[in-house]
Amino acid sequence: MGDQKGIETERAPLGITIKGILSLIMSTIDEKKGRRVISLGMGDPSAYTCFHTTPVAEESVADALQSQNFNGYAPTVGLLQARIAIADYLSRDLPYKLSSDDVYITSGCTHAIDAAITNLYRPGANILLPRPGFPIYELCAAFRHIEVRHFDLIPERGWEVDVDAIEALADHNTVALVIINPGNPCGSVYSYHHLKKIAETAEKLRILVIADEVYGHLAFGKNPFVPMGVFGSTVPVLTLGSLSKRWIVPGWRLGWFVTNDLCGTFKNPKVVERLKKYFDICGGPATFIQAAVPRILAQTEEVFYMKTLNILKQTSDICCRKIKEIGCITCPHKPEGSMAVMVKLNLSLLKDVSDDIDFCLKLAKEESVIILPGTAVGLKNWLRITFAVEPSSLEEALGRVKAFYQRHANQEFKY
Numbered sequence: 001m002g003d004q005k006g007i008e009t010e011r012a013p014l015g016i017t018i019k020g021i022l023s024l025i026m027s028t029i030d031e032k033k034g035r036r037v038i039s040l041g042m043g044d045p046s047a048y049t050c051f052h053t054t055p056v057a058e059e060s061v062a063d064a065l066q067s068q069n070f071n072g073y074a075p076t077v078g079l080l081q082a083r084i085a086i087a088d089y090l091s092r093d094l095p096y097k098l099s100s101d102d103v104y105i106t107s108g109c110t111h112a113i114d115a116a117i118t119n120l121y122r123p124g125a126n127i128l129l130p131r132p133g134f135p136i137y138e139l140c141a142a143f144r145h146i147e148v149r150h151f152d153l154i155p156e157r158g159w160e161v162d163v164d165a166i167e168a169l170a171d172h173n174t175v176a177l178v179i180i181n182p183g184n185p186c187g188s189v190y191s192y193h194h195l196k197k198i199a200e201t202a203e204k205l206r207i208l209v210i211a212d213e214v215y216g217h218l219a220f221g222k223n224p225f226v227p228m229g230v231f232g233s234t235v236p237v238l239t240l241g242s243l244s245k246r247w248i249v250p251g252w253r254l255g256w257f258v259t260n261d262l263c264g265t266f267k268n269p270k271v272v273e274r275l276k277k278y279f280d281i282c283g284g285p286a287t288f289i290q291a292a293v294p295r296i297l298a299q300t301e302e303v304f305y306m307k308t309l310n311i312l313k314q315t316s317d318i319c320c321r322k323i324k325e326i327g328c329i330t331c332p333h334k335p336e337g338s339m340a341v342m343v344k345l346n347l348s349l350l351k352d353v354s355d356d357i358d359f360c361l362k363l364a365k366e367e368s369v370i371i372l373p374g375t376a377v378g379l380k381n382w383l384r385i386t387f388a389v390e391p392s393s394l395e396e397a398l399g400r401v402k403a404f405y406q407r408h409a410n411q412e413f414k415y
């Protein structure tokens, strides 16, 4: 057991984090080789000029800062004009209108995840998470002592939720289920019909839905993006989002926690008071960033959104084409949204690679390419490839993966 008075070290194993495993992989890179390192690991495309944010966003922030009106504290739930703007932005896609009281401004979507999980805590509570998923959920749940139960996403069905598994996993202590749509790590975009089925299942089980829509609108395949809040009259939905992905500014730390709840659970004064107190602890993003939100949401041009979608479509196509040339990995479902795809590793075709982590360590050492082992997102012997990368870098990185495979394949290659 951990030291009662000290920092808890043994009681709550905190598991794997994406950043932790990527820094381990990075550390194996041989700097002396002088080869350019290409990362398909983290989802931060802001480093590439083709993914630069819109000037509207930068100007809005600069103007807010220079106005000298936003150097003070913001209300802990967020600046009113930003809450109104986010309510309006999200309401565009809903059959009802959100109010500013439904919106709490957070330090990125990460903080919104913690807000959701912390405020759902009660003794014995458990929460249902997707596998593969986003490990911040597991990490938050471990800190907050909430039990985690996993349901599978099914690759052959476009990574849809195994709805029957949800029913089997849930009991009277289950408080919520999480869906990530558009999906990280799978690149899936759920249909209206599938989302409806999830909402109806949650209603039947009397649990709420946490909808991580940090990739909202980043859909470039056949299914349009449908926000889970559309089903807010069926089941209470907590919508989590941020500027990070659609505007490609993850460093700005501007996110939201939004209650889509026509049933009124989150209007209960006791619940509201508790939420407000939670937000008193953490504060939110810098006030001048919040102050820029109304203009960013109102004035970002359609061409900026389209440009991002076109590049993601193009890079996801490159990704799928190159993957087909690499015998030891297969992609069960072409990505239709977000910035990442899951591919299955066939170890039987490799002579000296023991698992996904070993694959990624050796690949980094020999080819200076970083890929995330599936283990980090809950699927051993899979890989997560981020395609939000400048096209020529992506081509080169996957070319190096192919060369790596040919060197490690257990059959001879003839050229």
Ligand SMILES: *Cc1c(COP(=O)(O)O)cnc(C)c1O
Pocket (backbone or CB within 6 Å): 043, 107, 108, 109, 110, 111, 134, 180, 184, 212, 214, 241, 242, 243, 244, 250, 253, 254, 255
């Ligand atoms: C990137 C990401 C987040 C975190 O978003 P931030 O706004 O950068 O905190 C949350 N959930 C998923 C699924 C993500 O991919």
